[in-house]
Amino acid sequence: MVLFTCTAEAQFLRDRASPPTEMRPLLLTRSFAIKSAEEPLLLLGSQETDYSSLLVNPKEIAIIKIYKDSAILAPLGHKAKNGVIAIELKNKKTLLKLTDVLDYFQVPEPHRQLRVLVNKHPVNSERFLADIKRIEKVEVIGQDKENPFGLSWDANEQFLNIVTVQPE
Incomplete structure (x- = not known):
């Protein structure tokens, strides 16, 4: 995870608790956590995924092979720059892509x-x-304006949040 911080300084603003003659700078800071692409590419059969985008019980994942040789990874290009891990599920099950999950939860267009x-x-x-x-539910949320770590520079941007079932 990479953290970016933007600090804007507004000169000569007065704190309300200060006397009217005392002026001092006010610093406004907002940080944004941006997930870096340092995860390896996961190959589940012919499907490409990564750990944060794969919603299965971690105990169900079996690692078949780890690829690090650049000659083998070259055909996959930039997306394989951090290596490739071939995986399979210990218990075979159907995994849904995002559009199928949105259909299942009847998310409006x-x-x-x-x-x-x-x-x-x-x-x-x-x-x-x-x-x-x-998956427990799919909901539309906005940014938490109180949280110093933002997801977007647009404070009013909305997101589609997938809430997972809590582990047992």
Whole structure:
């Protein structure tokens, strides 16, 4: 995770608790956590995913092979720069892509254009795969304006948040 901080300084603003003659600078700070693409690419059969975009019980994942050799990874291009891990599920089950999950939860068309989060953390919607039993609900949320870590520079941006079932 990479953290970016933007600090804007507004000169000569007066704190209400200060006397009217005392002026001092006011610093406004907002931080944004941006997930770096340092995760390896996961290959589940012919489907590409990553750990944050794969909603299955971690105990169900079996690692088949780890690829690090650049000659083998070259055909996959930039997306394999952090390696590739071939995985399979210990218990075979159907995993749904994002559009199928949105259909299942009957998400209206206008909301399908929003950026996708899982438990309020950004994910790669193109690599999203999920066991439907791991999802409690899909909701539209805005940014938490009180949280110093933002998801967007637009304070009014809305997101499609997928809430997972709490582990047992």
